[in-house]
Amino acid sequence: MEVLLESGGDRVALVRINRPEARNALNSAMRGQLARIFADLAGNDEIRCVVLTGTEKVFAAGADIKAMADAQPVDMMLRASERDWALIKDFPKPLIAAVNGFALGGGCELAMHADMIIAGEGAKFAQPEIKVGIIPGAGGTQRLLRAVGKFKAMKILLTGEMVSAQEAEAMGLVTEVVPDTEVLDRALELARSIALLPPIAARKIKELVLQGGDLPLDAALVMERHAFQLMFGTEDQKEGMHAFLDKRVPNFKGL
Template identity: 70%
Template sequence: MSEVRLERGGEGVVVLTLDRPEARNALSPGMREELTAHFTALAQDADVRVVVLSGGTKVFAAGADLRTMAEASPSDMMRRGSERFWGSIRNLPQPLIAAVEGWALGGGCELAMHADIIVAGEGARFGQPEIKVGIMPGSGGTQRLVRAVGKFKAMRMLLTGEPVTAAAAEAMGLVSEIVPEGEALGHATELARSIAALPPLAARKIKEVVLAGADQPLDAALLMERQAFQLLFDTADQKEGMAAFLEKRKPDFKGR
C-alpha cells in the first residue's frame, strides 16, 4: 500500500501527502523510498513549477520509525543510505512548500526544514527530540536549525528535546507564516499557485542562488547572484515580463 499520495492540482502545482496516519506519518523505509522516487521524478518534470508537501490535517510527521532503528548497528544505519532520500529533496530545483499541521518532530522537523517556505497551522509543533532516546539529529537537524534560528534558540531545542509552538517557531524564523488550524494545506496550495504563475526559470534560479550562496563568502555569493541575474536576460519570460509591464497587460510566462 502506498504511503505517499501524489495529486496534480493543475497550474503546475503538485501536492505530495504523507499517508501513514496510524503511525502519525513516521518516516518508515517504505515512505522514504516513495518520497525519493517522487522527488527524483518531479525534479525532471518540466510541467511542475511548485511542489507542496503535507502530512494531512492532523500531523505532519512524528519523526523516524523507531521500531526500525532500536536494534540497529552503526553499519546497519550506514547501509540504509538515508542521505539518498534527503538528497532527492535537497536537489529539487522547483520551490517546495511545507504545509505543517500538528507534530513535526525529529525527522519530520528536518523534512519540513528542507522546504523553501513553511506554512504552519496554529496548532503545529516543531521539535528535535532525538536526545530523549539517546541519539541526536542525523539528517540536518543540528545544521539547518542553527542556520534557520541561530545558535541559542537551536541549542535549547536540541539539548532539551522539547518542542516549540507554531507561534514560537515563527518568532524565531523557523516558520514563514501561521494560518488557522486546518488551513495550512489550502493556504500553501494557494501560495504555490501564485508562485507557479510567475516565471519558473526565475523561481528556480532564485532558489538555486539562495541555497548555494548561503554558505559562501559574500563576494562569491554576490558574483553567483549577478551571473544568474544576467543569464535570465536570455529567457523568453524576461522579454515577456518586461513587455507586459510596459504595455500594462498580464504576462503569459511559458518557462522558456
Template identity: 65%
Template sequence: MSVVLVEQPTPDVAVVRLNRPDARNALNQEVRSALAEHFDRLGQAAEVRCIVLTGGERCFAAGADIRAMADAGAIEIMLRQTQRLWQAIAACPKPVIAAVNGYAWGGGCELAMHADIIIAGEGASFCQPEVKVGIMPGAGGTQRLTRAVGKFQAMKMVLTGLPVSAREALAMGLASEVVADDAVQARALELARHIATLPPLAIAQIKEVLLAGQDASLDTALMLERKAFQLLFASADQKEGMRAFLEKRPPVFRGG
C-alpha cells in the same frame, strides 16, 4: 495503499502527501524511498512548477519510526544510506512548500526544513527530541536548524528535546507563516498556485542562488547572484515580463 501519495490539483502544482496516519506519518525506509522517488520525478517534470509537501490536516510527521531503528547497529544504520534519499528532496529544483499541521517532530521537523517555505497551523509544533532516546538528529536537525534559527535557539531545541509552538517557530525563523489549522492546506496551495504563475527559470535561479549563497562568502554569493541575474536576460520570459509591464497587461510566462 502507498505510504506517500501524489496529487496534482492543477497540472503545474503537485501535492506530495505522507500517508501513514496510524503511525502519525513516521518516517521509515519505505516512506523515505517513496519521497525520494516522487521528488526525483517531480523535479524533472517540466509541467510542475511548485510542490506542496504535507502530512495532511492532523499530523505532518511525528519523527523517524523508532521500531525500525531500536535494535539496529551502527554499520546497519550507515549502510542504509538514508542521506541519499534525503538528498533527492534537498536537490529538488522546484520550490517546495511544507504545509504543517500537528507534529513536525524529529525527522518530521527535518523534513519540513527541506522545504523552501513553511506554512504552519496554529496548533503545529516543531521538535528535535532525538536526545531523549539516546541519539541526536541525523538528517539536518543540527545543521539546517542552526542555519534557520541561529546557534542559541538551535542549541536549546536539540539539547533539551523540547517542542516549540508554531508562533515560537515563526518568531525564531523556523516558519514562514502561521494560519488557522483548517486553513493550512488551502494557504499552501494558494501560494503554490501563485508561484506557478511566475517565470520558472527565474524561480529556479532564485532558489539555486539563495541556497548556494548560504554556504559561500558574501563576495562569492553576490557573484552568483549577479551571474544569474545577467543570465535571465537571455530568457523569453524576461522579455515577456518587461513588455507586459510596459504595456500594462498580465504577462504569460512559458518557461523559455
C-alpha cells in the same frame, strides 16, 4: 502507497504523507517513495511548484523508532538514507511544506527541506532525538542552526522540547501561521501564485539562496550577478518586461 501524489491545480503538485496509523513516522519505505516522487517531479516540466503535507493531525512524527532500536552502526550506514534525503535537498523547484500537528525529529527535518513552511496554529516542532540517546541525522543540527541561530537551535536540540507554531514563527523557523483548517489552502494558494511566475527565475532564486548562504558575501554576489545577467537570455524576461510596459498580464512559458 504511504506517500500520495495529487494535483494541486495550475501546475502545482501535492505530495501527501499518509501513514496515520504510525503518526506518519518516516520508515525506509516512505523515504524511498518520497525520493522517487521528488525525482519524477524534478523532471516534469508541467510542474512548477510543489506542496508537501501530512494529515490534518500530524505532518510527520519522526523516524520509526521500532525499526532502529536494535540497529548497529553498520546497519545504519548500509541503509544509506542520505541518498533518499538528497533528492529532496536537491529538488530544484520551489517547495512549500504545509504543517498541521506534529513535525518531530525527521518530520521537522523534512519540513526544513522546504523553501517555505506554512504552519497551523496547533502545529508543534521539535528535534527530540536526544531523548532516545541519539542526535538528528538528516540535517537537523545544521538546518536548524541556519534557520534560527545558535542559541535557539541549542535549546531545541539539547532539550528535545516542543516549540509551538507561534514560537517557531517568531524565531524564523516558520514562514506563516494560519488557522489549522486553512493550512493546506494557504500553501496551495502560495504555490499557485508562484507557478504563474517565470520558472527559470524561480529555480535560479532558490539555487542562489541555498548555495549563496554558505559562501562569503563577495563570492555570493558574483554568483548572483552572473545569474542576473543570464536571465536576459530567456524569453520570459522579454515577455515579463514587455508585458509590464504594455500594462498586460504576462504569460510565462518557462523558456
